[in-house]
Amino acid sequence: MSTSQTVELSERPAELPGPKARHFVERDQRVMAPMGRVYPLVIDHALGCEVWDVDGHRYLDMTSGIAVLAAGHCHPRLVKTIQDQVTRFTHMAGTDFYNEPMIKAAEKLVSLMPGGAGWQVFYTNSGTEAIEASIKLARYVTGRQNIIGFYGAFHGRSYGSLSVTASKPRQREGFFPLLPGTFHTYYPNCYRCPINLTHPACGIACLDLIEETLFRTTTPPSEVAAIVVEPIQGEGGYLVPPEGALVKLREICDRHGILLICDEVQSGIGRTGKMWAFEHEGIVPDIVASAKGLGGGLPIGAMIARAELAQRWLPGAHGNTYGGNGLTCAVMHDVLSLVEEELMANAATVGAHLLAGLQALQAEFPQIGVVRGRGLMIGVEFIEPTSGVPDHDLAEAIMQEAFLNNLLVLTCGASTIRFCPPLVLTHAEADEAIERLRQVLTICVRS
Ligand SMILES: Cc1ncc(COP(=O)(O)O)c(C=O)c1O
Known part of the structure; x- marks a missing residue:
């Protein structure tokens, strides 16, 4: 392929930032x-x-x-949706009352999950809240406390998410103690193998450390509620794990009754050429956290969980004020359709x-x-x-x-x-x- 030498580039501005920007x-x-x-x-x-x-x-x-x-x-379609919805209603507390845009958007989202059914949605306002909801649900339904994340991971800035985040020390410095019971392990990065082996001969040995090291030295698997993973690590460097890594992670979870939470906040909503990045490996997580692309620029996130898990939350166990907002949900529906x-x-x-x-x-x-x-x-x-x-x-x-x-x-x-x-x-x-x-x-x- 050619990288088109003929592209005409505009002149570099003489002064950046310009006077208005500086102001x-x-x-x-x-x-x-x-x-x-x-x-x-x-x-x-x-x-x-x-x-x-x-x-x-x-x-x-x-x-x-x-x-x-x-x-x-x-996008003209989203601009029109916003204009139409804003004249009907914007907000009417989705956790207390019903509205059509939130139901329609959830139906669309569920239809885009593996199997197209059997999932339930909890709306949030951001990615970090989708992760909070995921961690809380995992603890709630398993009765276990511990959560495993990966070095390099970014899941957000609120306390639960920050505890699983291990991206930059600056993000955690001054905020300890974080959520107890959070542990980290190596993310599979074959360009800079964390354990100096070569793929595929290694058999993705870095993930074996979960069972061989973490479970033998640090936490019994029976006390681990969930493993949280970005199917492509985002803030950590856009790391694409080797083929088979997510399958291996799914198998480890299944062996020990641990839930697999996929953080698709950055990699989801069609960005990788599939609706969800985990689909490239054909695995099915238990819980998916989404945000960013979901609202096409309006603040909305979602935790999508297998219905048999989500249903176990007793009414009032978790909630928020803005989840299911009419405006953000109307836009989310159309974003998903466009995707x-x-x-x-x-x-x-x-x-x-x-x-x-x-x-x-x-x-x-x-x-x-x-x-x-x-x-x-x-x-x-x-x-x-x-x-x-x-x-x-x-x-x-x-x-x-x-x-x-x-x-x-x-x-x-x-x-x-x-x-x-x-x-x-x-x-x-x-x-x-x-x-x-x-x-x-x-x-x-x-x-
Ligand atoms: C993978 C991932 N998870 C969670 C978050 C947190 O999302 P938010 O900033 O909307 O809270 C981010 C934000 O960059 C992210 O990239």
């Missing part, structure tokens, strides 16, 4: 609590995969606002094109250690070419230089640039992203 950044710093913004993008408006800032600069968005905008910015009808297939085909184009850049830039991903969830890991060690500073510099070259990307893991664009990305936009990255790399590796 907003100053105002922001006075009233907003510090959050660690990555670069000074101040959005004015957006459409599809394009974003314009308050100074009129245009950017190609490879972030989707952290893997959220499945249907792209301001099913066209976006998932587009993520697979344009994702394969983008992956191949980024992989082709490896021949030109030895600083690219590996390009990996599925669909439109792609990571480019940067290394110091002679030693092969992750080059965090280079990845950071590339992200900053990309912004100056009208390309919005984010980092993840130690030294990875992630591409998680809206699922409406076209082949031409993928080519533009590759070409802009080439331009950025040329600047960064020569400076």
